[in-house]
Amino acid sequence: MSHLYGLILAGGRGTRFWPRSRRRRAKQVLRFFGESSLIQETVARLNPVVPPDRLWIITNQHLRAEIVRQLPEVPKRQILAEPAQRNTAPAIGLAAHILESIDPEAVMGVFPADHVIRRPREFVRLLNPAFRAAKEGKIVVLGIQPRWAETGYGYIEFPEDVKAGKWEPVSVLGFREKPDAATAARFLAAGNFYWNAGMFFWKASVLLDALRRFLPSTAALLHSLPAFGASQFHSRMEEVFPRCDNISIDYAVLEKASNVAGVAAGDVGWSDVGSWNAVYELHKRDNHGNAVRGEALIESSSGSYVDSEKLVALLGVKDLIVVDTPDALLIADRARAQQVGELVKRLEKAGREDLL
């Protein structure tokens, strides 16, 4: 298929992966499994459908150099740093603006940089029908069949007769924000509510139309930018981008647009890797439920995750996350993995720039 492009959103900070994640080494550039970082895996996964020279990456100024280093196959000029964090709508709008100016027929897929997909071949087979529907002018979202009643994700409501893995896009009935536990359980039981994994497909022109309608101020600001190759492009972006609305594409566009099509994915092994606990769960474990990245000497211990470049001895401990780095060590109850970001806030308050 021609006119296909990929946009990888890589602006997140991932403080929940401290002490390994830092401003200049955020979650998406870290290696948690094997030898590739999450963003390297994302690029490799897309390759059969969107080769690296068709990829655009939006990240932030702290991370751009590392991403350029990790992805020599992606043209450097296509790796952009946002001047300010403005959530997903302005970043996607910016990419759409650039792509439409380069190729008025551009069809773009949007992908987070920091997710894991354990069945990349299954995943890639979903991309063609999604891109095809996008090429026909539809706004397309990917739904992931839920495996438990998660309260941390948004949901997409599909028609009641949806079949996971059927690939053909169908009109979705609506979007639901993160539910409470009872609602999440009801969604799971109903069977036609899918996780919103933040993967979208549309023509750049269709998205720009939607932005003009639903987010006119941001659309006008982006429209005021000179052409991408122009000498003033970057300096103008520095001025314009921070004035855009700070809003997600879900909230700004998807929840308002009619005629959104959904592709209902079967089990592609998707995970947003939301915390160290998710990393633990994605690793192989020994008979006592311990998972180790590095070397550990384990005695009477269970349910623990160790990530360290030096030997870690565990004696009589349970359900711990242990992450060792040269200048900081984290030891957390696994059930508290979601709260690691709060430690980072405390370090910020204490002015510990050396550890951020």
Place this chain on the structure above:
Amino acid sequence: MSHLYGLILAGGRGTRFWPRSRRRRAKQVLRFFGESSLIQETVARLNPVVPPDRLWIITNQHLRAEIVRQLPEVPKRQILAEPAQRNTAPAIGLAAHILESIDPEAVMGVFPADHVIRRPREFVRLLNPAFRAAKEGKIVVLGIQPRWAETGYGYIEFPEDVKAGKWEPVSVLGFREKPDAATAARFLAAGNFYWNAGMFFWKASVLLDALRRFLPSTAALLHSLPAFGASQFHSRMEEVFPRCDNISIDYAVLEKASNVAGVAAGDVGWSDVGSWNAVYELHKRDNHGNAVRGEALIESSSGSYVDSEKLVALLGVKDLIVVDTPDALLIADRARAQQVGELVKRLEKAGREDLL
């Protein structure tokens, strides 16, 4: 008082303090509290009664260089390395043999290198009566008033009317090996059973007499050594020492000798610092019972000890021992601190010489 000498026994390995303790950095040369190592504190504490030039130290070949470095005030020739580990009786016999050859009137106090005494001035006041009784020809032991029903120490039975802190040596009724829990409780309730802290006082000649009587083979081997200054002394010691009995002075002499005098110490703040848990208990703790040597960021955690040169973040953990070193990290349940030595055995079996 003239003719007084001190012998510091510094041959232990202290594997329970791994990963900080290693063959070349055993417990006695480590700093757990403040800026001095345990052996430096031992030397400083004795100074008012036995100045450093009257101290002799017996250690092993791995540790001698570090001890020489840490104690420039002790004459280097008085710091000896045992050719083999043979428990306390041969080491003490060797020192007695040397001291008696230098000064036939020598009176020696024997002190472990790796204990803590938090009230050194109270402690020093006990030394004069102990040395005085030793000078009169008695075998003198120091008893520490027990603070709980410890099963890990030997006990000294004093007369029923003993008064802690009275200082004057009294004839003891006997020695008891490490008791079971019920016996330890009975000892505590009785009030006249004191902890045997491994501190002894006697004339060198009296100890040598006792050895000749109770450990004749070892006594003969030591007697066969040339004079301490002689050129063959060290090479002969290499041959002779490993053939000595492998036995403690308690078992070889004290439990058999009659007319042993005891000094009943009051609360001198003695601890043998038997494990990381003891180190934890000797440190100041915050309101949640956490103690830190280094820097820690503590959130929702209690009862834990951190020893690290870099920042350690604790999140939602309880009763942990965390000891970080450049090449190994220990995380143990505090209740298991006694079992750290078993980890070291596993490392030995695995041939990890780099971590021993």
